[in-house]
Amino acid sequence: xxxxxxxxxxxxxxxxxxxxxxxxxxxxxxxxxxxxxxxxxxxxxxxxxxxxxxxxxxxxxxxxxxxxxxxxxxxxxxxxxxxxxxxxxxxxxxxxxxxxxxxxxxxxxxxxxxxxxxxxxxxxxxxxxxxxxxxxxxxxxxxxxxxxxxxxxxxxxxxxxxxxxxxxxxxxxxxxxxxxxxxxxxxxxxxxxxxxxxxxxxxxxxxxxxxxxxxxxxxxxxxxxxxxxxxxxxxxxxxxxxxxxxxxxxxxxxxxxxxxxxxxxxxxxxxxxxxxxxxxxxxxxxxxxxxxxxxxxxxxxxxxxxxxxxxxxxxxxxxxxxxxxxxxxxxxxxxxxxxxxxxxxxxxxxxxxxxxxxxxxxxxxxxxxx
Amino acid sequence: xxxxxxxxxxxxxxxxxxxxxxxxxxxxxxxxxxxxxxxxxxxxxxxxxxxxxxxxxxxxxxxxxxxxxxxxxxxxxxxxxxxxxxxxxxxxxxxxxxxxxxxxxxxxxxxxxxxxxxxxxxxxxxxxxxxxxxxxxxxxxxxxxxxxxxxxxxxxxxxxxxxxxxxxxxxxxxxxxxxxxxxxxxxxxxxxxxxxxxxxxxxxxxxxxxxxxxxxxxxxxxxxxxxxxxxxxxxxxxxxxxxxxxxxxxxxxxxxxxxxxxxxxxxxxxxxxxxxxxxxxxxxxxxxxxxxxxxxx
Numbered sequence: 001x002x003x004x005x006x007x008x009x010x011x012x013x014x015x016x017x018x019x020x021x022x023x024x025x026x027x028x029x030x031x032x033x034x035x036x037x038x039x040x041x042x043x044x045x046x047x048x049x050x051x052x053x054x055x056x057x058x059x060x061x062x063x064x065x066x067x068x069x070x071x072x073x074x075x076x077x078x079x080x081x082x083x084x085x086x087x088x089x090x091x092x093x094x095x096x097x098x099x100x101x102x103x104x105x106x107x108x109x110x111x112x113x114x115x116x117x118x119x120x121x122x123x124x125x126x127x128x129x130x131x132x133x134x135x136x137x138x139x140x141x142x143x144x145x146x147x148x149x150x151x152x153x154x155x156x157x158x159x160x161x162x163x164x165x166x167x168x169x170x171x172x173x174x175x176x177x178x179x180x181x182x183x184x185x186x187x188x189x190x191x192x193x194x195x196x197x198x199x200x201x202x203x204x205x206x207x208x209x210x211x212x213x214x215x216x217x218x219x220x221x222x223x224x225x226x227x228x229x230x231x232x233x234x235x236x237x238x239x240x241x242x243x244x245x246x247x248x249x250x251x252x253x254x255x256x257x258x259x260x261x262x263x264x265x266x267x268x269x270x271x272x273x274x275x276x277x278x279x280x281x282x283x284x285x286x287x288x289x290x291x292x293x294x295x296x297x298x299x300x301x302x303x304x305x306x307x308x309x310x311x312x313x314x315x316x317x318x319x320x321x322x323x324x325x326x327x328x329x330x331x332x333x334x335x336x337x338x339x340x341x342x343x344x345x346x347x348x349x350x351x352x353x354x355x356x357x358x359x360x361x362x363x364x365x366x367x368x369x370x
Numbered sequence: 371x372x373x374x375x376x377x378x379x380x381x382x383x384x385x386x387x388x389x390x391x392x393x394x395x396x397x398x399x400x401x402x403x404x405x406x407x408x409x410x411x412x413x414x415x416x417x418x419x420x421x422x423x424x425x426x427x428x429x430x431x432x433x434x435x436x437x438x439x440x441x442x443x444x445x446x447x448x449x450x451x452x453x454x455x456x457x458x459x460x461x462x463x464x465x466x467x468x469x470x471x472x473x474x475x476x477x478x479x480x481x482x483x484x485x486x487x488x489x490x491x492x493x494x495x496x497x498x499x500x501x502x503x504x505x506x507x508x509x510x511x512x513x514x515x516x517x518x519x520x521x522x523x524x525x526x527x528x529x530x531x532x533x534x535x536x537x538x539x540x541x542x543x544x545x546x547x548x549x550x551x552x553x554x555x556x557x558x559x560x561x562x563x564x565x566x567x568x569x570x571x572x573x574x575x576x577x578x579x580x581x582x583x584x585x586x587x588x589x590x591x592x593x594x595x596x597x598x599x600x601x602x603x604x605x606x607x608x609x610x611x612x613x614x615x616x617x618x619x620x621x622x623x624x625x626x627x628x629x630x631x632x633x634x635x636x637x638x639x640x641x642x643x644x645x646x647x648x649x650x651x652x653x654x655x656x657x658x659x660x661x662x663x664x665x666x667x
Contacts, residue, residue: 164635222489
């Protein structure tokens with residue numbers, strides 16, 4: 001009996017060596033829960049990129065294992081553990097929310113598995129980590145885009161809205177304050193919210209009393225939509241400016257007329273997409289979903305593309321250390337969202353855009369280079 | 371802080387407090403009879419809001435959609451009782467409690483699977499979303515309507531409990547179920563009635579919640595359910611009037627923290643719960659609650 005098992009095992013081993021292998025990439029996204037739009041749009045873009053290319057140079061096939069963490073930090077960390085220990089993935093793509101990526105990072109770091117977050121912008125996500133990389137710019141850049149854009153367009157006094165539960169929001173708030181005051185702008189007030197809250201009447205009444213010329217909203221879209229609505233109801237006239245966390249159709253659907261004029265810094269706008277890669281993505285996206293493209297999807301596509309490029313540079317694409325080294329050494333990667341260079345910290349250095357809600361749609365305002 | 375901002379913040383307090391009060395009444399009603407903390411209450415509220423949303427999307431006018439939502443919530447409440455709680459009638463209370471949490475997760479995830487987790491915009495007729503401007507102070511009509519509705523519902527419930535035969539049966543059930551059965555009262559029907567009333571209240575609460583904060587998602591009942599539970603405990607769980615008082619206290623606490631201590635605004639929930647702990651330390655049965663074994667509504 002023992003012999004038979006040994007023979008069977010060696011046959012299986014030879015068989016597995018002679019055929020093209022399957023290389024697994026684990027994906028962790030908030031597909032349900034309060035940040036579901038982040039996960040779902042990311043997944044949409046990922047599907048486009050996967051359909052365009054899922055074969056490595058050496059003939060191996062890439063397999064995606066997508067897990068839903070419901071937007072929860074604990075679930076996100078558990079999902080990474082499962083992907084590494086049970087599914088034996090070579091690399092991990094995700095998450096969107098910085099808080100969740102930060103919960104995942106130590107797990108990936110410990111298991112020496114390369115993790116690429118496509119959309120977490122808080123600097124602390126990659127800080128001190130050797131195996132965590134990102135495909136997007138970081139909050140100091142994003143906060144500076146908002147601050148400079150606001151100040152240069154005549155909005156000289158601001159109230160900052162911070163979501164105390166989100167590391168992303170705390171980071172952007174800090175960056176905005178620094179860049180805005182450096183330019184000469186004045187922060188006249190600060191209000192705190194918690195994600196999951198629905199009543200912001202106390203906060204918007206405070207904003208009204210402070211009478212700023214602009215409101216910097218650094219949280220996410222579910223709160224943005226309700227807050228801007230309640231702000232307009234109590235008579236706050238100042239426009240809102242935010243970050244990439246607000247740019248979702250729900251901002252317009254729930255915010256209604258109140259969302260008009262809401263500006264935000266973002267990663268991608270198809271109006272600014274000129275490269276062949278971006279055009280191909282936009283075309284495939286429109287053909288499949290019949291809706292406008294979004295940043296999260298484009299970033300997820302780039303994150304996936306960067307992992308594939310790194311794998312292609314390795315003799316054995318399942319060699320995690322090699323994939324990680326190449327991922328961290330990414331230079332001049334031509335992605336959907338522009339040219340991506342990874343710096344020493346593992347952060348992407350790339351351009352950003354400013355968009356605005358106009359006539360119930362997201363419109364392109366300008367591109368900002370680093 | 372100038373006087374108009376102060377008045378505005380007080381109005382905000384009434385608005386939030388009445389919202390909690392409305393939802394807390396349903397919580398306390400079920401508790402009063404079954405000694406069951408129905409953790410699924412917030413989720414039945416969500417079911418109500420979703421049904422109203424779906425009905426409106428199908429072209430049903432708002433008023434009819436509200437009635438459909440109330441009926442759907444009542445059916446959901448009765449079904450959860452029949453399927454989940456009834457088999458455990460003689461089991462320890464802790465089994466019931468865990469089952470209630472299970473039902474809560476089930477409803478949340480069922481709606482997550484059916485409709486996805488992306489928040490949806492809830493539309494309401496103009497007469498409910500109107501805003502009254504008075505001398506620089508802004509009063510949304512819901513701030514007037516919700517407390518009025520809460521009070522009307524409160525009086526209807528107190529009337530049912532104290533003046534009708536069914537109310538008498540409900541109150542006696544709260545004391546001793548086996549004895550009530552011996553008196554020839556069909557206890558299951560009465561408990562069903564309690565769940566129907568409680569769920570109808572949840573649906574009304576859910577719809578007003580969705581009108582005030584027009585964004586609904588399958589997890590919308592979680593936080594507000596927890597707050598309403600805290601309000602019910604604060605007021606003295608089991609006491610309907612206490613639930614209303616508790617709701618207002620909780621709402622005002624949150625608004626006051628944000629309004630007067632903006633830097634600590636992120637901890638408003640913590641303040642609300644610290645306040646709850648303080649009240650319970652000095653009065654373990656809550657503000658209106660009497661001796662736990664004797665208090666009935």
